[in-house]
Amino acid sequence: MSNIATFLRGSHPRLRTSLRPALITTLSAVIVPLCLFSVFLMMAGVAPLDAFRAMLQSSLGSSYGIGEVLVRAAPFALTALATAIPARAGLLNVGAEGQLVVGALGAAAASALLKDIGIVGLPVLILAGIIGGAAWAGLAAVLRTKLQLNETISTLLLNYVAYLLVAHILQGPLRDPASFNWPFSPPIPDGMRFPVLFDSRVHLGLLIAPVAAIIFALALWRTYWGLNLRVTGGNPQAARRAGIDVAKTYLTVMLIAGAMAGLAGVLQVVGVEGRLRPSTGVGFGYSGFLAAWMVSHHPLWLLGSSLLLAAIVVSGDALQITSGLPSSTVGILTALVLLGVLARGHSQGVRL
Amino acid sequence: MLPIIIAVLSGAIRSGTAVLFACLGEIIAERAGVVNLGTEGCMLIGALGAFAATAMTGNPFLGAFVGGLCGASLAAVHAYVAVIRRGNQLASGLAITILGLGVTSFFGRSFVATQINGMNSISIAGLSDLPILGPILFQHDALTYLAAFLAPGIWFVLYRTRWGLMLRATGERQDVVYSxxxxxxxxxxxxxxxxxxxxxxxxxxxxxxxxxxxxENMTQGRGYVAVALVIFSSWSPLTAVAGSYLFGGALSLQLALQARGVGASPFLMSAIPYLVTLAVLVLVGRRRRQAMPDELRAVFERGG
Structure with missing residues (x-):
């Protein structure tokens, strides 16, 4: 019964508690982390206000900065979807990191096999990325549904296997002979890459992220499939009794999640970098995880949180140049923001 | 052949110890009903804290203590968010790990090329001269011995003291503890x-x-492995020893093979310890999960 009660409470906004306390807790979830981060900056001998101004200017203060934020936000939104979609069904996928690199590997390998066949090659690369990501997530899904191995643990461990697999393939079969022993894949021919806009790094592939988010939002709230998914996430036992094939739902959401993360890999390899490197997409999966949790796995709001995280990461690169801090420093800020959001305390479950 | 086997087994114990400590810690937390995926972050910040304190004071024992305190303070953040504020345990744990990664790369830069005098291995009079067993079991650093003794110690506290009873009750059925x-x-x-x-x-x-x-990021997922091995060990500190040394064995075996040029690729060889962890979980997991503390089921098993 209590599950039905939470279901109702979650899906009817007017039944929720008034907005004001919610606003205060949300604000404190942003302000407290900013204050704590200022302490870190001061410890490093950097004036926080100057640093924040530099961060704002570098990310949102120029058209170049805004373009860079968009280029980052799209893969973050896709890895956020890779977290949010299984979360809606009650699974915790922490493997977007590994699924992204295997998807990127798929795209790079397909490009190396195809040679240059022009723009018709692009859909093939996208498909290869989707298959790579979905296969890696499918592994964890099968371990969960057939062997009852918790997906959180398997996806975390498979991330490390994925990095090592990609490192191995980049040293061997997929290494560009012209790269002077660097472990890079051969460059993807320009004709097979996403068309670029306004002479920047902004490319058409970025549109995949909002489109995917909107499709997921519609599927979640307007289809029978989405209802099944929400019921499974709310109470798997009840779902089973209602005749829903829970194992199949788990498998589907994980495959879709892997596909999303794989697409993020495609955006990096085919869109931004033009080749696969060992560093491609590292950390993007965890950023997406943060973005999804910040908005309780809301399919559309996660576009906003991805933009916010992307702005923080891009400004982190600027911080490295102007203040000499390592770019991973902003990881402190993003983790603190998520902890602030979690500390608002939404019980253990995922809101419907 | 024999010297190689001895080196691998001795290495298994030495390289499994870090995971054993983390695994024992995670058993304590999970027995009370809290999963801490931030174990990875706690290990990382402990590694840096200990290293920094050792580099400054020259005393690795003081360093280890500082490392423990660093891990404890990061875990306190998890306790606040996940226990007091009732945020999601798994998400909070991961956020803790990301925080630990950020903090250690922030403060760790100045220690990257630093050299320290670490802990020496202590030979135990009489025992370390034994053939075969001596070098495998009795020529280790102090922390390795400590971990091995801590396992039965924690078992005793959990199962033979009132404290342990209350801790386990918290993880099984918290109403009893209230009562x-x-x-x-x-x-x-x-x-x-x-x-x-x-x-x-x-x-x-x-x-x-x-x-x-x-x-930077030197733990390479050992904290996550520790959380996985807690399931393998069915939440028992004694079985955790076997699990941790098994992981250590996979680590030291692949290093020994790499050093001898066996194996296709160093990267694939490095993946073996993670795959071994997954494999043992699959093999024993189904049976062992019955031992899971009840309050954890809400976190881990959402009915699946």
Whole structure:
């Protein structure tokens, strides 16, 4: 019964508690982390206000900065979807990191096999990325549904296997002979890459992220499939009794999640970098995880949180140049923001 | 052949110790009903804290203690968010790990090329001269011995003392704890902080007794492996020893094989310990999960 009660409470906004306390807790979830981060900056001998101004200017203060934020936000939104979609069904996928690199590997390998066949090659690369990501997530899904191995643990461990697999393939079969022993894949021919806009790094592939988010939002709230998914996430036992094939739902959401993360890999390899490197997409999966949790796995709001995280990461690169801090420093800020959001305390479950 | 086997087995114990500390800590936390995926972050911050303190004071034992404190303070953040504020445990744990990664790369830069005098191995009179067994079991650093003794110690506390009973009751059915007038929230917080201290010690063993250097993200998922091995060990500190040394064995075996040029690729060989962890979980997992503390089921098993 209590599950039905939470279901109702979650899906009817007017039944929720008034907005004001919610606003205060949300604000404190942003302000407290900013204050704590200022302490870190001061410890490093950097004036926080100057640093924040530099961060704002570098990310949102120029058209170049805004373009860079968009280029980052799209893969973050896709890895956020890779977290949010299984979360809606009650699974915790922490493997977007590994699924992204295997998807990127798929795209790079397909490009190396195809040679240059022009723009018709692009859909093939996208498909290869989707298959790579979905296969890696499918592994964890099968371990969960057939062997009852918790997906959180398997996806975390498979991330490390994925990095090592990609490192191995980049040293061997997929290494560009012209790269002077660097472990890079051969460059993807320009004709097979996403068309670029306004002479920047902004490319058409970025549109995949909002489109995917909107499709997921519609599927979640307007289809029978989405209802099944929400019921499974709310109470798997009840779902089973209602005749829903829970194992199949788990498998589907994980495959879709892997596909999303794989697409993020495609955006990096085919869109931004033009080749696969060992560093491609590292950390993007965890950023997406943060973005999804910040908005309780809301399919559309996660576009906003991805933009916010992307702005923080891009400004982190600027911080490295102007203040000499390592770019991973902003990881402190993003983790603190998520902890602030979690500390608002939404019980253990995922809101419907 | 024999010297190689001895080296691998001795290496298994030395390289499994960091995971054993973390695993024991995680058992304490999970027995109280809290999963801490931040174990990875606690190990990392413990490794840096211990390394930095050793580099400054020259005393690796003080360093290890500082490492433990660092792990405990990071775990305290998890206790606040996940236990007191009731945020999602798994997400909070991962956020803790990301925080630990950020903090250690922030403060760790100045220690990257630093050299320290780490812990020496202590030979136990009489025992370390034994053939075969001596070098395998009795020529290790102090923290390795400590971990091995801690396992039965924690078992004793958990199963033979009132404290342990209350801790386990918190993880099985918290109403019982309320009914005797104790606070499950307080017990959980203490358990998580204790677990963080042990994870920090594990990180310390890694940096001041095993590798003797600091590298960014040097734990490489050992904290996650520890959380996985807790399931393998069915939440028992004694079985955790076997699980951790098994992981250590996979690590040291692949290093020994790499050193002899066996194996297709160093990268694929490095993946073996993770795959071994997954494999043992699959093999024993189904049976062992019955031992899972009841309060954890809501976190781990959402009915699946």
């Amino acid at each position: 005797v007038g104790l606070s499950p929230t307080l017990i959980r917080c203490l358990a998580v902080i204790c677990g963080g201290f042990l994870a920090g010690l594990g990180g310390a063993q890694l940096s001041v007794a095993y590798t003797l250097n600091w590298v």
